[in-house]
Amino acid sequence: AQKITQTQPGMFVQEKEAVTLDCTYDTSDPSYGLFWYKQPSSGEMIFLIYQGSYDQQNATEGRYSLNFQKARKSANLVISASQLGDSAMYFCAMRALNYQLIWGAGTKLIIKP
Amino acid sequence: ETGVTQTPRHLVMGMTNKKSLKCEQHLGHNAMYWYKQSAKKPLELMFVYSLEERVENNSVPSRFSPECPNSSHLFLHLHTLQPEDSALYLCASSQVYGGDRGWSNEKLFFGSGTQLSVL
Numbered sequence: 001a002q003k004i005t006q007t008q009p010g011m012f013v014q015e016k017e018a019v020t021l022d023c024t025y026d027t028s029d030p031s032y033g034l035f036w037y038k039q040p041s042s043g044e045m046i047f048l049i050y051q052g053s054y055d056q057q058n059a060t061e062g063r064y065s066l067n068f069q070k071a072r073k074s075a076n077l078v079i080s081a082s083q084l085g086d087s088a089m090y091f092c093a094m095r096a097l098n099y100q101l102i103w104g105a106g107t108k109l110i111i112k113p
Numbered sequence: 114e115t116g117v118t119q120t121p122r123h124l125v126m127g128m129t130n131k132k133s134l135k136c137e138q139h140l141g142h143n144a145m146y147w148y149k150q151s152a153k154k155p156l157e158l159m160f161v162y163s164l165e166e167r168v169e170n171n172s173v174p175s176r177f178s179p180e181c182p183n184s185s186h187l188f189l190h191l192h193t194l195q196p197e198d199s200a201l202y203l204c205a206s207s208q209v210y211g212g213d214r215g216w217s218n219e220k221l222f223f224g225s226g227t228q229l230s231v232l
Contacts, residue, residue: 004155035220043201045223091156101221103155 002027002096006104013082014112020067021077021107023092033095034075036066039106040088048090051075087111116140119204119224127232128194134227136187136204144209145187146221147179150201162187163209194231201226 003026013019025034036048051059051066059066067076079086092104117138126132138145144163148156161168162181169179176198178190187204205221 037223043203043226043228045203045205045221047220047222050220093156100158101156105153105155 002029002094002102004092004094004102004104006092006107008107009105010108010110012110012112015084016081019079019082019086019109021079021090021092021109023075023077023104025073025075025092025094025102027073027094027096029096034066034068035093035095035101036064036075036077037091037093038086038088039091045091049077082111084111084113115224116222117204117206117224119202119227121227122225123228123230125230125232126191126194128196130194131190131192133191134189134202134204134229136189136224138185138187138204138206138222140206140222142206142208142222143184144207145181145184146205146207147187147189148203148205148223150203150226152200156203159189191229194229196231199229199231201228 005024007022032053034051038046038048049059049061049064049066051068058068063080065078067078075092077090087110089106089108091106093101096102120135124132144161146161147159149159150156158170159173159177160179176193180188180190203226204224207221208219
């Protein structure tokens with residue numbers, strides 16, 4: 001069965017520090033995609049970064065990078081130099097068949113000034 | 114003008130009411146989605162309209178009824194809801210490329226959601 005696991009329900013991080021949000025996945029499909037989304041208190045889901053299963057290099061988007069370890073089935077999100085505006089819920093998701101995205105339960109990140 | 118617009122932002126309704134949620138996308142996408150987000154649960158896909166095909170999650174009760182008159186507009190009609198239907202309802206859109214697996218690597222663009230409370 002396909003599954004996404006986010007083991008950190010909540011995290012507190014000091015402003016300007018780097019933070020790693022964990023995500024592990026389970027799938028038997030050789031071709032898949034992994035996404036990270038951010039959901040601030042306003043409710044909107046905001047796309048952050050995408051990693052394809054065949055991509056040779058780890059994805060990066062500005063301060064966001066994805067630490068993709070295929071053998072361990074992990075796709076951790078790394079935020080460098082955290083900012084107060086990074087406080088939000090963060091969701092890891094995996095592309096599945098039939099338009100489905102398999103979602104994790106999310107991690108609530110709070111950046112302390 | 115934001116990419117995906119949802120109205121209303123908040124809705125309180127009784128169990129005997131009929132209401133509709135509206136979603137509009139201005140991104141030229143060919144697929145639109147309804148998701149349900151309940152507290153402490155993963156997002157649940159309810160319905161997808163893509164490439165003139167409708168895909169639905171069989172676990173969604175019939176008191177939720179989607180309508181997609183064109184590729185830019187999506188509605189979710191609600192009737193005789195239950196208190197457990199209280200949740201954040203998110204609309205999303207994406208660009209989907211044809212194929213028999215409904216496969217797309219394109220990211221989803223979400224609206225801000227409708228926070229629904231059923232009394």
